[in-house]
Amino acid sequence: MSFRSYLQDHPRPLVWAWQLTERALGMLRGRFEKMGLERSTRAVGWIEEPVKRSLFDCQMCGQCVLHYTGMTCPMTCPKQIRNGPCGGVRADGRCEVYPERDCVWVKAIERSALTPWKEDIHRLNPALDWRLEGEASWVTFATGRDQWAADRASGSDQGKTD
Numbered sequence: 001m002s003f004r005s006y007l008q009d010h011p012r013p014l015v016w017a018w019q020l021t022e023r024a025l026g027m028l029r030g031r032f033e034k035m036g037l038e039r040s041t042r043a044v045g046w047i048e049e050p051v052k053r054s055l056f057d058c059q060m061c062g063q064c065v066l067h068y069t070g071m072t073c074p075m076t077c078p079k080q081i082r083n084g085p086c087g088g089v090r091a092d093g094r095c096e097v098y099p100e101r102d103c104v105w106v107k108a109i110e111r112s113a114l115t116p117w118k119e120d121i122h123r124l125n126p127a128l129d130w131r132l133e134g135e136a137s138w139v140t141f142a143t144g145r146d147q148w149a150a151d152r153a154s155g156s157d158q159g160k161t162d
């Protein structure tokens with residue numbers, strides 16, 4: 001088992017790290033809003049990308065849902081589905097596409113039970129807004145930009161422009 005898998009299977013330190021990060025991002029919100037998405041991404045993306053790539057195999061989708069999915073990145077699913085598992089998951093919990101691998105979503109469900117956000121695994125994640133790919137999700141989270149696709153789908157996006 002890799003160190004990454006071990007850590008994700010024992011996610012307490014990841015939970016603490018996210019709780020601290022969330023607090024820090026709340027304090028940076030105003031600054032991010034003043035700087036705009038592009039400049040803010042340049043300011044923090046160089047830290048976010050290597051840290052999250054090494055810990056979660058992050059693909060920089062720009063709309064992080066790790067804390068809803070047991071600290072397991074849904075973009076590492078070969079189908080990149082945001083709500084899973086898909087109908088192809090095998091009876092032994094393995095992936096349909098790569099049978100030698102565990103299904104990312106089965107792992108997400110198992111791991112979410114070990115976090116304070118276990119109910120959020122039932123949340124319906126909105127379709128990915130591909131315009132945010134490559135942007136820092138720390139910025140889109142802090143400013144609420146990551147919620148625009150969901151707001152649009154629910155009709156509560158008044159006054160928001162791309």
Ligand code: SF4
Pocket residue numbers: 052056057058059060061062063064065066073074075137
């Ligand atoms: S959900 Fe997106 S931002 Fe979060 S770890 Fe996965 S690819 Fe990275």
